[in-house]
Amino acid sequence: MNNTAALFPAAARVENECLKDRIAPVLDEIRAGARDTEKSGRVPARNIDLLRSAGYFDIVKPARFGGDEGSFAELVDANIELSSACASTGWVAGLLSAHQWLLAMFDERVQQEVWGSNPDALLCGSYAPVRMAERVEGGFRLSGDWAFASGCENAQWALCAAIIPPNGEGERPVPAFLLVPASDYTIAETWDVVGLAGTGSKSLILKDVFVPEYRILSFPDATSGRTPGGRGYKGIGLFNIPLLMGVPFCLGSAAVGAAKGALESYIDHMGARVTRGAVAGGNNKIAEFPTIQLRVAEASASVDAAREIMLRDIARAQQRAQAREDGAGEITEEDRILARRSQSFAVSLALRAVEALNASTGGLGLQMSNPVQRAWRDANAVGRHISMNWDAVGTMVGQQLLGLPPKGQF
Numbered sequence: 001m002n003n004t005a006a007l008f009p010a011a012a013r014v015e016n017e018c019l020k021d022r023i024a025p026v027l028d029e030i031r032a033g034a035r036d037t038e039k040s041g042r043v044p045a046r047n048i049d050l051l052r053s054a055g056y057f058d059i060v061k062p063a064r065f066g067g068d069e070g071s072f073a074e075l076v077d078a079n080i081e082l083s084s085a086c087a088s089t090g091w092v093a094g095l096l097s098a099h100q101w102l103l104a105m106f107d108e109r110v111q112q113e114v115w116g117s118n119p120d121a122l123l124c125g126s127y128a129p130v131r132m133a134e135r136v137e138g139g140f141r142l143s144g145d146w147a148f149a150s151g152c153e154n155a156q157w158a159l160c161a162a163i164i165p166p167n168g169e170g171e172r173p174v175p176a177f178l179l180v181p182a183s184d185y186t187i188a189e190t191w192d193v194v195g196l197a198g199t200g201s202k203s204l205i206l207k208d209v210f211v212p213e214y215r216i217l218s219f220p221d222a223t224s225g226r227t228p229g230g231r232g233y234k235g236i237g238l239f240n241i242p243l244l245m246g247v248p249f250c251l252g253s254a255a256v257g258a259a260k261g262a263l264e265s266y267i268d269h270m271g272a273r274v275t276r277g278a279v280a281g282g283n284n285k286i287a288e289f290p291t292i293q294l295r296v297a298e299a300s301a302s303v304d305a306a307r308e309i310m311l312r313d314i315a316r317a318q319q320r321a322q323a324r325e326d327g328a329g330e331i332t333e334e335d336r337i338l339a340r341r342s343q344s345f346a347v348s349l350a351l352r353a354v355e356a357l358n359a360s361t362g363g364l365g366l367q368m369s370n371p372v373q374r375a376w377r378d379a380n381a382v383g384r385h386i387s388m389n390w391d392a393v394g395t396m397v398g399q400q401l402l403g404l405p406p407k408g409q410f
Contacts (some may be wrong), residue, residue: 005178011198019056019059019075019076022055022078023050023056023078023081024039024081026051026186027081027085029050029063030085030086034086034088034325034371035369035374037086037088038198038374039197040318041191041197041200042154042200043088043089043092043136043155044178045091047120049279051093051385056082056097056099057093057099059077059100060072060098060238061095062082062104062111062239065115065396066115069236070238071239071315072101072238072246072317072365072402073311073314075097075309076249076250076310076314079094080260080307081257081310082094083253083254083256083258085256086198087196087258087382088196088199090258091150091199091251091254091382094253094254095125095150095251096123096124096151096154097250098246098247099123100321101160101246102125102177102217102222103123103229104239105217105221105228105229106229107228108217108232110214111229113158117301122155122156122157123155123156123157124152124157124158125276126146126158126160126161126204127161128147128148129150129161129162129163130161131160132162133178133211134165135164135167135208138179138210138213139211140164140211141192142178142180144184144205144206145188146161146204147203147257148203149187149202149203150199151198151199152215153187153202155182158179158180158181158182158185159179159201160175160179160180160206160373161177161219161323162176163176164218167241172358175219176216176217176219177216177219178215178354179211180209183370184206185205185206186205187189187202187203188204194255194377195378195382195384196381196382205276209369212362217325223242225321229379232277236322236323237319237320237321237324237325238321239324240243240324241318241321244409245314245321245339246334246345248340249310251343251382251388252343252344252346253310254382256307256310259306259349259353259375260307262301262357262373263299263353263357265371266299267296269370270286274286281327290310291360292360295360298353302349302352306349306353309346310346316335316338316339317335317339320335333410337400339398339410341394343387344389344390345390347382347390347391348383350382352377354376355376358372358373358375361373386409387409392408395408396410
């Protein structure tokens with residue numbers, strides 16, 4: 001039994017504080033363990049317990065299953081703060097929380113199956129539909145490996161993307177999420193990387209696993225925001241936001257938070273440091289160098305701009321979903337691509353910030369324990385994700401602005 005409940009009295013948690021404030025008391029502990037999280041290759045259960053006690057996994061969960069039905073913007077803002085302490089923890093916790101929202105898009109039988117048996121159940125996910133499901137009576141069978149399942153050792157279920165074969169003449173194969181309990185797969189140690197090492201984004205191995213037909217969610221439904229489960233939730237827009245206008249904000253927030261943490265660490269360190277090299281002049285305060293001042297200014301502006309863009313456009317996504325529910329408009333291609341632009345460009349701003357800082361940390365910055373270079377590695381790892389990569393997303397944005405058919409994920 002952990003002792004974290006005392007940190008978060010239930011009444012105060014619900015009535016008086018936003019999620020960002022509720023996690024503030026535990027950030028120092030998570031920050032202190034960030035290097036160990038990286039070395040162990042997974043987010044420790046302790047971090048998950050601390051966040052659960054703060055209501056981290058309830059913020060975008062349906063109220064009928066014990067959630068807050070809050071705003072996605074509140075989750076993203078909190079995830080930036082969490083990632084400033086440990087980007088690996090922020091990446092995993094942001095996804096685990098967002099997957100509570102994603103589960104609400106499934107048929108209600110699935111929601112009852114998962115949360116009815118365990119109200120605290122968490123879901124990891126492997127999003128690339130690289131395997132073909134086998135259609136059998138009553139559902140599908142899955143075999144193979146599902147890679148990049150971040151936080152798989154912290155989850156009780158997994159979203160395994162696969163191609164659903166056509167069910168009749170004239171139909172086409174459709175990518176979908178198939179939900180599988182942890183008892184139906186094993187975890188392969190395939191995660192040995194230089195960035196986001198603590199996310200434990202390992203592979204899931206499935207062997208002839210049966211998935212009932214009701215336990216799937218098609219990509220076309222999820223990315224349109226018109227889903228079997230979402231139709232049962234009206235009034236706040238939350239559960240009818242298209243998938244790619246929601247989840248990638250949690251991914252991007254890990255990079256923005258990493259940059260924020262790097263800036264804070266850099267300022268703390270450089271404010272008191274003096275030079276020791278003869279070329280630069282011994283015993284001069286590094287903070288007095290104009291080049292250092294410019295790097296801090298650039299990083300500060302980049303982090304601030306990235307955060308503002310993300311919070312503005314995730315709030316807008318929820319507003320657009322609510323307007324559609326109210327019959328006051330549709331979610332357009334432009335709306336979706338604006339969200340994708342925001343998510344990816346915020347990461348590019350975070351990369352700009354960590355590059356400016358990491359390049360001037362000197363020899364001490366080479367140590368693996370240095371939080372600035374860890375943030376630099378983590379932010380660059382976020383930027384490699386296909387949903388966050390500015391080359392991939394930016395060209396799609398340019399195509400849409402120039403009147404061409406956008407080619408990409410939106």
